[in-house]
Amino acid sequence: MKLSTKGKYGVRALFEIARNYGKGPLAIREIAVRQQISLSYLEQILHRLGKAGIIEGVRGPHGGYELARKPVDLTIGDVVRALEGPIALSHCLEPGVASGCYQADDCVARMVWSRVGEKIEEALDSITFEQLLRQYPGKDREHPAPRKRTAAAGKGVC
Numbered sequence: 587m588k589l590s591t592k593g594k595y596g597v598r599a600l601f602e603i604a605r606n607y608g609k610g611p612l613a614i615r616e617i618a619v620r621q622q623i624s625l626s627y628l629e630q631i632l633h634r635l636g637k638a639g640i641i642e643g644v645r646g647p648h649g650g651y652e653l654a655r656k657p658v659d660l661t662i663g664d665v666v667r668a669l670e671g672p673i674a675l676s677h678c679l680e681p682g683v684a685s686g687c688y689q690a691d692d693c694v695a696r697m698v699w700s701r702v703g704e705k706i707e708e709a710l711d712s713i714t715f716e717q718l719l720r721q722y723p724g725k726d727r728e729h730p731a732p733r734k735r736t737a738a739a740g741k742g743v744c
Contacts, residue, residue: 589670595623596631596669597662601722603641604657604715611643611650631669638668657719663710673707675699 598621606612614632618625632651635641642654653660667673676699 589666591627592631593666593670595621595627596635596665599623599628599631600635600640600653600660600665600715601718603651603653604660604719605722607653607657610648611652613650617651635665635668638664640664640668653715657715660715661711662713662715663707666710673703673710675703675706679703 599617602617602620603612614628615625617623617632618628621628623631632641632643636643636651639654640660641651643649643651663673676696678693678696679700
């Protein structure tokens with residue numbers, strides 16, 4: 587399983603919004619600058635997170651985005667599923683696919699990938715944004731300074 591940039595950037599964007607929790611909405615441009623995410627790509631991500639009920643958009647001159655739930659009630663798993671869909675390590679584990687597989691009921695590989703997927707979901711669901719906020723190494727700084735992009739930096743995007 588490989589997480590796409592959509593999932594990675596979604597977690598980073600949500601982290602910024604969570605850092606602002608209780609202080610009002612955070613402007614999309616501010617999120618984009620702090621996390622160095624393209625504004626147009628970030629709009630798509632935030633739109634999907636809004637449709638999933640994870641964030642709420644606030645219109646107006648002081649508008650932006652804020653969490654629809656408390657950081658303690660929002661997990662990494664919530665964000666990943668909203669942006670990436672169900673966590674399935676094998677094609678046969680995707681919703682509705684197994685019914686078309688003649689070996690679905692007695693496939694040992696399917697059983698293994700299913701159990702591994704369950705553990706991954708447990709892990710993602712065990713990490714809340716509240717925990718991330720408490721553990722963030724830059725928590726003493728108000729906001730991280732934007733880093734300058736280089737050709738090499740684009741290869742290790744997290």
